[in-house]
Amino acid sequence: MDVTPILDGLNKAQREAVTADNQALLVLAGAGSGKTRVLVHRIAWLIATENISPHAIMAVTFTNKASHEMKNRVESLLGRSASSMWIGTFHGLAHRLLRAHARDAELPDTFQILDSDDQLRVIKRVMREMNLDDNEWPPKQAQWFINKQKDEGKRPKDIQHNGDLFISTHTKVYHAYQQACATGGLVDFAELLLKAFELLRDNQHLREHYQERFLHLLVDEFQDTNGIQYAWLRLISASNCGITIVGDDDQSIYGWRGAKIENIQRFDREFSDAKTIRLEQNYRSTGTILKAANAVIANNQERMGKNLWTDDSEGEPISLYAAFNEQEEARFMAARIADWHQQGNAYSECAILYRSNAQSRVIEEFLLQRQIPYRIYGGLKFFERAEVKDTLAYLRLMYNNQDDAAFERVVNTPPRGLGQKSVEKVREMARIDQSTLWEAAQKIVAESALTPKATAALSGFIELVKLGYEEFHPLPLSEQIQLTIESTNLMEMYAKEKGEKALARKENLAELASAAREFDVEDYPDLSPMTAFLAHASLEAGDTQAEQYEDCVQMMTLHSAKGLEFPLVFIAGMEEKLFPHMMSMEEADKLEEERRLAYVGITRAMKKLYLLYAEKRRLWGKETYPAVSRFIREIPAQLKEEVRLNSQLSQPVFAGESESAQGANGFNLGQFVEHPKFGVGVILNYEGEGAQARVQVNFDSVGAKWLVLAYAKLEAC
DNA sequence: ACGTCTACCGTTTTT
């Protein structure tokens, strides 16, 4: 076969990575260096020249988006279907494994997937049954604890509490929660991974089967793998397996969620002939932007080391804008975007990035005012919306009566006269009999154990679900859904709500039926259409609803910007305590993760980057005088320019960075100083000269103060 | 069973 198209257009390092014949290959791929390209081309190379069967290849990603993209690109490069390859997310592949071997994994064939929201509900219920006060023991915390344990491969029996009440209590919750999941046939996200790991660990036959099958394992975004994912990969990749991992330690921004960058070093250690290839040529950004990114990330200690470069021109300097406050910050961005659009550029080519979602509000206001269309990423995904989940809960219950989570959700939705105390009776009965809620409900109806009205309502509910299944299940998916929406009166209930929300809800319900119509069962071989659809709904929660067709400005957090690129990028709120965030400033490793986030943000920009900060910001109703983010100060002065024209209130932040431009009084704006009485603060402003010289300092202890330099004993620190 | 009030809380979120 002619391999030209596979190697064409690749640079030296990329080509080396694609054709490497090492058993273990580590590709350290900088931002915009073509890592997906390498992965896709390597798969094609293995098939076309090494005669590896597609059947023997597994490629793992973190997001559905990435796995779809990989699959499509492999198919178009090879010119044939990639369906015999296992390409998917960690969760998707784990799910596939568990479905194929449900019995071995000790799961019912009908098991359903809990998303985080469902999981929290189950945990709440379990904790209530344990009589744990939810002020003292927040369910969120228990959820976090359970998932953390699972991410580390731990079951309740593996947890040492050493008398620690926090750990021992949460371990009990974990245990009870597992029991609840087992009776309901429910599996949460972390459980998918852990169960899939245990399945292979404890079943030699299966393990060997898959180890023999997969001759090549490729993993994307390896810096984001957690403990259990790493362990799972190790299990599958036996000695004969080639393993390629691609990642960037500088873009690891999910440590707070269990991702372990150390896994990269660990890989290097544990896979003996591992070869490391660095992709450092960047095809995205200007020289200036890359230099800034390199300079910022160079301040991190824990790095494998990498320096991005480009053939591209230097481009424009990075613009800094010191806004008076967050409104003015938003106003400035809106004005710049309007200019940009007027020059014939698309709105969709520019992005506004921020550290936390709360910042989006003000920005939205000003875009709205200027009538600039925008789209905010984040928020509820399609399959996470209440009306959609209600419908799905009915379907889940129809197909799996054991599903207690679904039962709880819809037993009184829409309201049918089953109040808190009636439902509590059902729960109690289930507890006593060690049965599911569904079984308990039937028993209660048979015994007429509730008031006549409530008994009738409960019986009506049971009939509704039973009948729904009997009548609908032979029909096509979308009809089943349509009929469910109608027969349960969900549509009616939401139609009664008022306002724009109700309209959106009705649209979403209609959309759900059409999503089912377009649903491709092929992606889930061997599953019944409904089971496949329900799994799909949990595993791929879908896009955040917005008109993607319209040309609009993209607004999102820095986290969700990873992997994307835009010609024009604004990063708002470049302020200490906001970015780096207050909660991540104390510990060195957290601060380094913030810095990586800054690195991710900067490297999103292709042509032009604006960094903004406000001198005054209202935060939770309180006025604050933040200091300029250290990440701005870490960018060399020659790469940036201050765009504020009127600098009566403030001087350029980097005025003092070269000796000649030292602030008149020996202090620079943004500099930290110490005062004998007020402690540490940051210089906000200064005015006057000689004996009249005054500086405005924002002290951590007492806030902003003007001080006469001649009297105040300020020390630089 | 529904609507109103209040107390609380307030990074980031691939699945």
Next chain:
DNA sequence: CGGTAGACGT
């Protein structure tokens, strides 16, 4: 300051 979850009152 603003959103929301749960309590409380009708």
